[in-house]
Amino acid sequence: MTDWAALLNPEQLEAVTAPDGPVLVLAAAGTGKTRTLTHRVAWLMEQGVDPRDILLLTFTNRAAREMLERAEALVGPAIGTLWSGTFHHVCHRILRQNAREAGRTPSFTILDRADALSLLNRALKEVVADTRHFPKKEVLASLIGKAANTEGNLRQLAENIAFEEAVDPDKVLEVAGRYAALKEAANALDFDDLLTFTLRLFREHPETLARYAHRFRHVLVDEYQDTNTIQAQLVDALASHHRNLMAVGDDFQCIYSWRGADFRNIMGFPERWPGCRIVKLERNYRSAPEILAIANATIANNPEQFQKTLLPTLPPAGRKPLVAFLRDAAEQNQMVIRHIQRALQSGYRPEDIAVLYRAHFHAMELELDLRRLRVPYTLTSGQGLFESAHVKDAVAFLRLCSGLADFFSLQRVLGLLPGVGPKTAERIWAQLGGTFDPARETDRLGLAARIPKKAQDDWRALDGLLARYRDEGLAENGNRAVTLFLEGWYNAYLQRTYDNAEDRAEDLAALAAQFRKGQSVPEFLNEVALMTNLEAENAQALADRPGVRLSTVHQAKGLEWPVVIIIWCNEDYFPSARAIMEDLAGEERRLFYVALTRAKQDLLLCVPASRRVPGKEGVQYLFPSRFIKQIPNDLVTKRYGLY
DNA sequence: GTTGGGAGAATTTTT
């Protein structure tokens, strides 16, 4: 028997060993949230619960993986049979098992953001004659997505938005309807559909829901504050039979409301689950008291939150967080670099240091200077590996190879050929009868016969690769399949098309490395749309890439560093201009709070006074962020100019 | 129908 009391503090212990029934764990930043969840899994297993009957839901791929790794360290390989993953992953899995009831065939495709946008654009052009006087596809997408994620009324949302020109809400509805029809015709689902279709499946087929609800004796949810209406209902449904639900979250850290997340879900939990046990984790094991003090002061300005206070457990660091007022971006960069160098001199490693910012492009200037001065750094860019054109090309080709071709992948591959564009691809797909499987000789001959003359040579090469894929059994060797595509044809295409062909070829090598041991190509293809750039950085790769970490605050959630530097603490930057316009300062403050609480010992906040606007004359003058001004004077050290 | 050039816009956060 494990001595749980020796491993955990009293509140953690209470949560971990809670008896059956609903439990809400309010876990402030750095209070051992992940530790509590993973120990809960281990404790349940020690009580004799089969891991196959446990469902563990997270929001990001990284959190899912970390959770699994840490639980495995506790209980060993038996953990492999636990159901765990992001909401999207788990819904995806359920939908594959019940595709027909949900209104698709089992081989349905998941549209990533770009595919979804282009399909929506098509719907838009079909419905609206003059698209110049109509919201653009991105705006429509966010409108439709918001309606889906909040179960909101699209018509009302469209009416409420103050467009410069009058927009007919009926037209918006019509576009949305057309978009849904196109997805159905293509046997495809977008990200939001994964959630909404699963919920609808549960509602329309109670017997299907019952199968899962009976199976999952325990449901555990991480980051509950970030659930949207749909996700909260999915959780409620899945836990409805055994009523063993543990939701862990921190309303202070709800930073995804643009995706429909509503921290009121966590506030409403006790009403939806009457008699639930509530455990508060407030003892912080991460940050020095000086850092917790400004975090507490910052969040106190959000009146609508559950007030709770981070209690320090670490000894004082001996210095307050530093706020540096700088002249401009150049001086800010100098400050950052000097601070990094000082930290390195006092014994920190580059990996102990992170620079955080609100939006990816805020890091551009700093990146140049770091490179120039040869300070090692790693940056997770906004453009994900799986969103880049060349990686999508390779993935599309793998779809053709493995008989999982859909319209999108065929169009993508054919579009690479000279003289073939969207229309030709569409025509060929129709002539093939909306299916293509290279295992059937007739399909391959039929496709080859329809390729225009100009593209025949290229197609012969690709067709040869299709044959080799089959003959060499590459369905079980995705790594080799990608390499073959690159070397057999695509590299030549890259070189005649792009000036950065080498970089792109390297990305394909990275793609090839993504195949896990024993993972077949079809398995990989099923989930590839749900992978993100962070997925590309598995824990090992991250540890192997040393250097100062540059990251957005969103991507830094759940992580920690001894030294944290936050740049561009200015109005219109942090909080962002858009958030101010849309009156989302509360959310931005929570985001700022997340940024502050990443720091363990040393925190630097940079406030430049101006910025050169790229491409324009002169400078833009900046005001210090309201979040800086609201910090009580005695909690920070202020400095004007460089060290 | 495709492709390339050129002008123009824009640039949050994630599954």
Place this chain on the structure above:
DNA sequence: TTCTCCCAAC
């Protein structure tokens, strides 16, 4: 600065 859209020439 990089992507995106639009238009005109093959």
